[in-house]
Amino acid sequence: MTEVIEPAIETVTIDVVLSALADPVRLALVRALDAAGDWTCGSDVLKGTSVTIGKSTLSHHIKVLRDAGLIRTRVDGIRRLVTLRYDEVEQRFPGLLTMLREHGPARAAAAAPASTA
Amino acid sequence: MTEVIEPAIETVTIDVVLSALADPVRLALVRALDAAGDWTCGSDVLKGTSVTIGKSTLSHHIKVLRDAGLIRTRVDGIRRLVTLRYDEVEQRFPGLLTMLREHGPARAAAAAPASTA
DNA sequence: CGAACCGTACGATGAGAGTCGAACTTTCCG
């Protein structure tokens, strides 16, 4: 079991994606994964957030997101690394992840410039 | 009670919208409303679909969609007309309704031409 | 080899959401 199965992006339906994104924990998970940008250890994903759940619950949510085609899991020795399938999801559902990124958890500052050039 | 309250599009959050869209009945409702394009009588919205629910349930779902900022209700004599707030929703969540339109209920044929024959 | 760690699988539990039926309000029409 070196590889973790995941659905082809072509077979992903919007219904399943919406159901997966309807849960606050999974939404926070996707946002954190998006903020991380890279492969992240599953247990560390929610470290920066205010979400606190058991590891079995986390495993469950990660499975739901993976089955929905939103994230990818890779085996790295003793741990599993997860990452957002950003490009593929954006290709199939243009604007979806972008709007999640812009409409943060409690941040409505849309027009605020980054000032970082 | 001549007017029906609805949230300003500015106050609508992506979380609520996703939760509203996570239900198959409401998803069918939005799609049917999008297909109609115009003001439609509540009872007639699901006429063309395979969804069959009681009127109290329909009323409930319409309320959820309205509270989520996705649809608008207008009083017309004995009945209530509903319509999709397409422009406003697209303005706030670009691509959301478009992707619902393109990814139909069970149709994955994205690039498939009408074939006319 | 054995201990510790990460993640998964498997029930069991509890809260929330969808569904329905009935009663009520409002409006239109004969």
Place this chain on the structure above:
DNA sequence: CGGAAAGTTCGACTCTCATCGTACGGTTCG
């Protein structure tokens, strides 16, 4: 004025789903 039709509200039921604790498999390291 009285009946019919459309929607809403309310209460109750059901069932899905999120959550947790425990047990298990696999991996790394001392």
